[in-house]
Amino acid sequence: MITRYGQRLLVESESGKLRQCTGRKNIELSVAGDQVIFQSIGENEGVVTALLKRDNQLSRSYKLIAANIDQLWLVVAVEPHYQFELIDRYLVVAENAGLPINIVVNKIELSQNFEQIKTDFSIYESAGYSVAYLSVNEQTNIDSFKALLDDKTHIFLGQSGVGKSSLINELIPDLNLRVNEISIKSKLGKHTTTNTTLYHIPSGGDLIDSPGIREFQLDDLTDKEILSGFREFKPFIGQCKFRNCAHINEPKCAIKQAVEVGDIHTKRYQNYLNLIT
Known part of the structure; x- marks a missing residue:
């Protein structure tokens, strides 16, 4: 599943062809990342007949956002300065959802004391989290980060201003063209930019982009x-x-x-x- 809007689903076949589909009424609501079985109708349409078992799923305020995620990346930045309590809130929610999560520290070119930043995040490395230190503007560690994304499905989380959009555009340089293509294929028009959508990363792997999940509001936990x-x-x-x-x-x-x-x-x-x- 690439994306959906209402009852319309955009499904990609194993050959890479996009089809606009509907789903049978007895099938659970499908979301970006789902693996489905569909029956072709004509050249560009189809009907989803089955939803395959999910490995995991990500929800926000009890609304299902995406499924079959291999890796969450919590993106924080040197500016605006990271907050440890906020980081821990994200990590706690991910741990409870059973979703693998690691950390990206972005905009390291703005740091006046990079060693202090590494000391700060050693807390998380000692707890078993991986931490990637990146600068999109100066291309620091971008190639090695891309290698981590190969053959997996990823979602970026984080507050506004930490550089998620810049990072996504670095990973998918023709993102606007992809959005336009999906808009045409799905007939979603302007809604495409506000929908949760799966994109293929040219260097390898997939990225599920959800504007709603970027500003992740944490549900109450016991x-x-x-x-x-x-x-x-x-x-x-x-x-x-x-x-x-x-x-x-x-x-x-x-x-x-x-x-x-x-x-x-x-x-x-x-x-x-x-x-x-």
């Missing part, structure tokens, strides 16, 4: 879900003296002890507290 969203906390969950330990003021708390000995970084623990209180 305290238990927030806790499980901090991946380096997991070895210590269930090791506290009290079964109902909230990991705040309780004695003999395994997570607080892990913070004291350096197994959990103080900033990550503080952000956990901020999210549950």
